[in-house]
Amino acid sequence: MSVNDLNYAAATAADEKANAWRHWIGVVTALVDAVVVIAIVCIASVAYHIQAYGHIGDPQISLELAMMVTAIFVFTNVMRGRYQLSNYLSTKGQIASAFTVWNITMVAFIAIVFLAKIVDHYSRAVVLVTYLTGIPLITLARSGIVRTISIASKTGRITSERVFLIGREADVMSFVSRHQPWNIGFAIVDVAFLRSGDARRINDPAAALAADLATAAARCRQMRPDAVFIAMPWSEQETIDACIDAFMNLPVAIHLAPERIMDRFDNPHIVRIGSLASLRLTRPALSAIEIAAKRIFDTGLSIAALVLLSPLLAIIAALIKLDSPGPALFVQRRYGFNQQPFRIFKFRTMTVRDDGDVIRQATRNDPRITRVGNVLRRYNLDELPQLLNVLAGQMSLVGPRPHALAHDHEFQRKIALYARRHNVKPGITGWAQVNGLRGETDTDDKMAKRVAYDHWYIDNWSFWLDLAILLRTVFSRRAYRNAL
Numbered sequence: 001m002s003v004n005d006l007n008y009a010a011a012t013a014a015d016e017k018a019n020a021w022r023h024w025i026g027v028v029t030a031l032v033d034a035v036v037v038i039a040i041v042c043i044a045s046v047a048y049h050i051q052a053y054g055h056i057g058d059p060q061i062s063l064e065l066a067m068m069v070t071a072i073f074v075f076t077n078v079m080r081g082r083y084q085l086s087n088y089l090s091t092k093g094q095i096a097s098a099f100t101v102w103n104i105t106m107v108a109f110i111a112i113v114f115l116a117k118i119v120d121h122y123s124r125a126v127v128l129v130t131y132l133t134g135i136p137l138i139t140l141a142r143s144g145i146v147r148t149i150s151i152a153s154k155t156g157r158i159t160s161e162r163v164f165l166i167g168r169e170a171d172v173m174s175f176v177s178r179h180q181p182w183n184i185g186f187a188i189v190d191v192a193f194l195r196s197g198d199a200r201r202i203n204d205p206a207a208a209l210a211a212d213l214a215t216a217a218a219r220c221r222q223m224r225p226d227a228v229f230i231a232m233p234w235s236e237q238e239t240i241d242a243c244i245d246a247f248m249n250l251p252v253a254i255h256l257a258p259e260r261i262m263d264r265f266d267n268p269h270i271v272r273i274g275s276l277a278s279l280r281l282t283r284p285a286l287s288a289i290e291i292a293a294k295r296i297f298d299t300g301l302s303i304a305a306l307v308l309l310s311p312l313l314a315i316i317a318a319l320i321k322l323d324s325p326g327p328a329l330f331v332q333r334r335y336g337f338n339q340q341p342f343r344i345f346k347f348r349t350m351t352v353r354d355d356g357d358v359i360r361q362a363t364r365n366d367p368r369i370t371r372v373g374n375v376l377r378r379y380n381l382d383e384l385p386q387l388l389n390v391l392a393g394q395m396s397l398v399g400p401r402p403h404a405l406a407h408d409h410e411f412q413r414k415i416a417l418y419a420r421r422h423n424v425k426p427g428i429t430g431w432a433q434v435n436g437l438r439g440e441t442d443t444d445d446k447m448a449k450r451v452a453y454d455h456w457y458i459d460n461w462s463f464w465l466d467l468a469i470l471l472r473t474v475f476s477r478r479a480y481r482n483a484l
Helices: 002-012 016-021 025-053 059-079 095-114 124-154 169-179 205-223 237-247 260-264 288-323 371-378 388-393 404-415 418-423 445-461 463-475
Strands: 161-167 184-192 227-231 255-256 269-273 276-280 330-333 339-348 396-398 428-429
Touching: 025 059, 025 227, 059 095, 059 124, 095 124, 095 463, 161 169, 161 205, 169 184, 169 227, 169 260, 169 388, 205 237, 227 237, 227 288, 260 269, 288 339, 288 371, 288 388, 288 396, 330 404, 330 428, 339 388, 388 428, 396 463, 404 418, 418 445, 445 463
Parallel strands: 161 184, 161 227, 227 255, 396 428
Antiparallel strands: 269 276, 330 339
16 A cells, blocks of 8 residues: 555545444444344244233233343443444454343343342243343344444444554554554544654754644644554654654544554553553453353363263273273373373273374274274264363363373474463363364364364353353264264
8 A cells, every 4th residue: 555545545534424423323233232122022922922822912011021121231231331333343252242241131130020029020931032032133133233334334434433643654554554444444534754764854853853743733633533543663752752742732532553563462451550550462361250160160060960971971981891902991191271281081982092202193984993982982972081180170161172292292383372272271172173173183274273263262261152162062063073
């Protein structure tokens, strides 16, 4: 992109209609949410009463229920700051956010009717049907809203923010080419280049900088942008200070354009502890509270599963012993949280029990796989003994699948940030597995794709994501794809 193109974009970007739309986005999205929730409640109520009683039920009670649930849903979104244009420019995290708010809404509704002693006023079945129906419909509605607004912002129909860029030409052009602000709804209203470093002005750079900034500030005041972005290396502290001083007297937000290193991270932000402020680029994958909640969930569910599945586990162990010589369980070293080694339990599915520095990975139609082992692998039953590892705290029900130490050492040399998988406990099942990324990894690209899914899980963990992965592990055909 040339300087002329950038200046042309700056001259044509400030479309009044696009700028006006952003002020109504919050109202429009709230209204859409309200209409969707009212429709869900009314449809659920009518459908249930027709199915159960042959009539549509009491319209007044249905409307009361719809209005109460809608008010809680919209209010919760307002309190979470969801009705802002910036939240609708990317699809990332939208489904999880909508699902979280929907759960909060239903819990709040139940609490309100319980405290108000009007539990019997509303049908429990209608409330349950409303909740279950709302999960897919609200997700679809939110996805549709986000896609519509995102496309509108990229095509210039909606402007999220009018920005003024200032900095040396090379730095400004680098910022624009890396971030392409128009794709997130930014309209570049003007650009000011600092020329104080030019050879012909080097005799008095301070005076040249002051003149550049005075001109830039005057142009900025005339263009009336929402924000000023200072595009310069952060090491140039004196120049940045001068830029800030020049624009502090204008009614605009002042942003320091990100250094290139920040492009690697999704959620860097300022953290202040006492008088110390720092730019935090990453955080631990899970907080202390999240770790505790995940551990409680893992322990409870693994105990229940071991009790309920104990007859099946005994039958599988007996079949393995009858099918081929050797123990029923296979034990192998794996890396756990923070690359701490542990011994993983699996039902033996092969005639070999490799656990050395060189391990040949199982392949399709591998002659080392036993007849019983082939069935166990096909339906993930060989992983069931890892419930003991979960109970011991070495693994979680959900997390990146642990690999043999020999394979870990190999892939760590070949794939960047491979070891980041160990920032959480390994799991019996994981995000990569329910997306069909399991079985043989005979190429580096296959493993790199699996690792990318593991990293996504680490960056986007939530209790509901774990629950969804567990359900998909059991019921989704995709989770059994590529089994060996």
